[in-house]
Amino acid sequence: MAANRKVLVLAGDGIGPEVMRQVRRVADWMAKRRSLSFDLSDGLVGGVAYEAHGTPLTDETMQDAIDADAVLLGAVGGPRWDNLPFDKKPERGLLRLRKDMELFANLRPATVFDALVDASSLKSEIVRGLDIMILRELTGGVYFGEPRGITTLPDGTRRGINTQVYTTPEIERVARVGFELAKKRAKKVHSVEKANVMESGVLWREEVQKLRDKDFKDIDLQHMYADNCAMQLVRNPKQFDVIVTDNLFGDILSDCAAMLTGSLGMLPSASLGPADANGRRRAMYEPVHGSAPDIAGKDMANPLAMLLSFAMMLRYSFDLDEDADLIERSVKNVLNSGIRTADIQQPNTARVSTTTMGDAILRELDKLSA
């Protein structure tokens, strides 16, 4: 496989650079011990980009992101930039990346590590061993549909309107990602909508079923209403493998699923764009958490969400499943050994810094590959 896997690293603001540093150490380890080379280049996004260039993302960095095989992003934002005009805010940089890279599929795994099972607000027997993937459509639906806006009616009252709209290609391409994911997992997909009350939901259901019958006959597909899915996620989340759903329901259900795992510092994500003629997809990998200004610069942040995002990059952009497994196993073993950053500390565990957690992961990687 090509030696130069081009990765654009956008560490961003707050704890972004601190957690990204640990990824760099693991990437160096991979180069030395697994002969896996990455061509990592750095760019600026968010508040740091605004400080340097007066904009949260320059056109050049945007082009670098489009040209890269994958983008790794830390986090953006912080109180220092909260009062900037809307188009200068750090978050605009992130939104532009998602939009211009056409990242339509957002993958949010919810995995419960045995050692952290008590961090969930649900009973341990309900979440122990949980490993599900929520796939949210990210560029369509009610957040983007037209018409939208607020108008004043002749009688002086006001009317707010948003439009839920999906087309066959939009549904098909995200469903296809869902089926492909399921192929690598337990071969089970739940497609979630509100076909009982929404025409766009009826279309969603029909198109997903059609695609399954045409191209993915070996996948077990079930349809579920979004309200029932929310209930089932807290009643019996282990019934799911891959959930594929629209932008609005995915927004809500992925946050709900995230909390089954109990810890923001542990949650990775991936966002994928359309495949080109060679099957290469634009892709961005980032932790779910933000820039955590309250702990930034203190070497306290949990780097595991960022490291698990790096593992997702190995798996989904570069087909390096074995190497992704290695990182995930080392995270699991380190947690089992009782080493914790402050956010996931429990009684009788050792509280360590960001850097020390990185040291522990590297030691575990050495052990696993000895």
Ligand code: NAD
């Ligand atoms: P946040 O995720 O940054 O922090 C919420 C809480 O969780 C804080 O107490 C923080 O210390 C803690 N936390 C988060 N990540 C952690 C980690 N890895 N290790 C240990 N503790 C961690 O959310 P917020 O406080 O609402 O937002 C702070 C800033 O981040 C804002 O400017 C917001 O706009 C931005 N933000 C950015 C992203 C992103 O870049 N994708 C996402 C959410 C928020």
